[in-house]
Amino acid sequence: MRDIAGRLVITKGKKKGQHPFPATVLRMLRDHDHDHTTSRSDTSNGSSDTGQLLVQADRPVAGH
Numbered sequence: 001m002r003d004i005a006g007r008l009v010i011t012k013g014k015k016k017g018q019h020p021f022p023a024t025v026l027r028m029l030r031d032h033d034h035d036h037t038t039s040r041s042d043t044s045n046g047s048s049d050t051g052q053l054l055v056q057a058d059r060p061v062a063g064h
Helices: 002-005 022-041
Strands: 007-011 056-057
Touching: 002 007, 002 022
Parallel strands: none
Antiparallel strands: 007 056
């Protein structure tokens, strides 16, 4: 997880340009997974995933 966090850079907010903590990456992945699971099971309201990714990789991830 530390490797992944080291490759990401925060793109918005007061910590712009910094790397997120590994715990933050885990929380973001958990929330992202939860949002997708919820939006798939709740299709009656026509909602879609409106979450916003606030980090980006500062270099290519090996194998991708």
